[in-house]
Amino acid sequence: MEARVLLDTDLLDITITRLCYELIENYGDFSNSAIIGVQPRGAVFAEYLHSKLKTLTNIPITFGKIDPTFHRDDFRRGDDILQAKTTEMDFAVEGKKILLVDDVLFTGRTIRSAMDALISFGRPSKVELLALIDRRFNRELPIQADYLGITVDTVEPVKVKVEWENDADVTKNIVWILKDK
Amino acid sequence: MSQLSTKHLLGIKQLTEQDIRTILSTAAKFKEVINRPIKKVPTLRDITIANLFFENSTRTRVSFELAQKRLSADVINFSSSSSSVKKGETLLDTVNNILAMKVDMVVMRHPSPGAPHFLAKHIDANIINAGDGTHEHPTQALLDAFSMQEKLGDLAGKKVLIAGDIMHSRVALSNIFCLRKLGAEITLCGPPTLIPQGIESLGVRIEYNIEKALAWCDVANILRIQLERQNTKYFPSLREYALTFGVNKKRVESLHKEIVIMHPGPINRGVEITSDVADSKHSIILDQVENGVAVRMAALFLLANKGIEN
Known part of the structure; x- marks a missing residue:
């Protein structure tokens, strides 16, 4: 396995800071808005983004996590057994401006199912998508992000892996490109 | 971790401790689902389930049916009092006829202990025991x-x-x-x-x-x-x-x-x-009754997850 750094810790921090300022520009004081991380890995990134926004703005921002498992279109189809993660949505979605957050935007199928799951909580006034990494050549559905960290033009079997300092056996935030030799 | 060791839920005796813990932790996720404003998820939309009740039931039957509907499965209900069982048809014949209509899963309550275990030996569909006589009610x-x-x-x-x-x-x-x-x-x-x-x-x-x-x-x-x-x-x-x-x-x-x-x-x-x-x-x-729907959703979900690879 060949590993190459796509975003090192400093660059990743700059990218996330830039995304935060883009959000502040568009969301103002974040009233009647909520940030929702898509389980499992998008929720980890969303937590990081949320705490960074809180440091920059010093205002409380409604935050949740959504698990799209039960709404996926590959149940019983793939080799993987689907495993549900927790959904934490202790606020009303009705009429709110929602920002869905994921780490890697790949086929678009996870975001499709996350939007489906989101609608079961009510009718948001608007839904936007923020993705840290956009692997645009692999899209299988017409879904694009409104806020983007970085675009990578790779196809399978190349993988993109985002590691956070709070993960097990990880000491710093870093984004890897992994390729079989 | 997320897989059950069995294709059927015949009794607790056949489950491992890990199976039980997997079902209980999945049930917690479904309890969150059934407390949403929209309580239905599309997960089992391509699955048909037959509820075969050869013995009276209110709670279990309603609970299973609600769990199946919350998961978007197609459901057919059958009770022995209004069926060909009264005309002398055997259990295996009844079930095989229902399965010939492309049913993926069977939930069965039967007065004879071991009836679902017998069925499991003869049919391909996943079987959930909803009570077999004085034996088990997993x-x-x-x-x-x-x-x-x-x-x-x-x-x-x-x-x-x-x-x-x-x-x-x-x-x-x-x-x-x-x-x-x-x-x-x-x-x-x-x-x-x-x-x-x-x-x-x-x-x-x-x-x-x-x-x-x-x-x-x-x-x-x-x-x-x-x-x-x-x-x-x-x-x-x-x-x-x-x-x-x-x-x-x-x-x-x-x-x-x-x-x-x-x-x-x-x-x-x-x-x-x-x-x-x-x-x-x-x-x-009454909490037990509410939890019953979540636990049954978890069992149906995990068995269906298992279904296709076998």
């Missing part, structure tokens, strides 16, 4: 364990009393298997005639004094006297049973500690439990 034991865990946390070392008609109760047997696998201590209480000989070999204690048994336990699961399964008299009268083994307000209040009261239903109020206890703040009887 989803009831799972929802009981889930409800206890919600109240008490991990069940290892917790003291559970199962009181009542142990001999005729499939809930008792499934509860014993399930709670033992989760590490709980169990005491059975009831008239000696209703406690099967040798049941201690399953790792349970027996106590014939209900007051001592209540004083010992953290949670008491009170079972109904199953008069419909008793063809001889096992105790002199219901009144005497209520006086000797019934759980009433006086007995609960004299404990000077909080215990959790459970009952799988249907309740015979005034016999095994009085109304003031069944409706008290100690009772989680």
Whole structure:
């Protein structure tokens, strides 16, 4: 396995800071808005983004996590057994401006199912998508992000892996490109 | 981790501890789903499930049907009283005819112990046992364990009393298997005639004094006297049973500690439990019913997940 750094810790921090300022520009004081991380890995990134926004703005921002498992279109189809993660949505979605957050935007199928799951909580006034990494050549559905960290033009079997300092056996935030030799 | 070791849910006896924990943790996710404004998810939309009830049921049947509908499965219901069973058709013929209509999963309640185990040997569909005679009722034991865990946390070392008609109760047997696998201590209480000989070999204690048994336990699961399964008299009268083994307000209040009261239903109020206890703040009887839907959704989801690779 060949590993190459796509975003090192400093660059990743700059990218996330830039995304935060883009959000502040568009969301103002974040009233009647909520940030929702898509389980499992998008929720980890969303937590990081949320705490960074809180440091920059010093205002409380409604935050949740959504698990799209039960709404996926590959149940019983793939080799993987689907495993549900927790959904934490202790606020009303009705009429709110929602920002869905994921780490890697790949086929678009996870975001499709996350939007489906989101609608079961009510009718948001608007839904936007923020993705840290956009692997645009692999899209299988017409879904694009409104806020983007970085675009990578790779196809399978190349993988993109985002590691956070709070993960097990990880000491710093870093984004890897992994390729079989 | 997320896989069950079995294709069917025939009884708790066949499940591993890990299977039980997987079902319970998945049920917690489904409990969140059934408390959403829109309680339905599309997960099982391509699956057809037949509910075959060869014996009467209210709670279990409604609970299974609701769980299936919340998962978007197609459901067909069948009860023996209005079917060709009355014309002399065998169980295997009935089920094979239903399966020929492309049914993926069968939920079955049957008065004969082992009926779902027999079916599992002869058909391909996933089978869930919804109660087979006096043998097992796995989803009831799972929802009981889930409800206890919600109240008490991990069940290892917790003291559970199962009181009542142990001999005729499939809930008792499934509860014993399930709670033992989760590490709980169990005491059975009831008239000696209703406690099967040798049941201690399953790792349970027996106590014939209900007051001592209540004083010992953290949670008491009170079972109904199953008069419909008793063809001889096992105790002199219901009144005497209520006086000797019934759980009433006086007995609960004299404990000077909080215990959790459970009952799988249907309740015979005034016999095994009085109304003031069944409706008290100690009772989680209606939580059990709510949790039943979540636990059954989890079982259906995990078995369907397993289905295609086999």
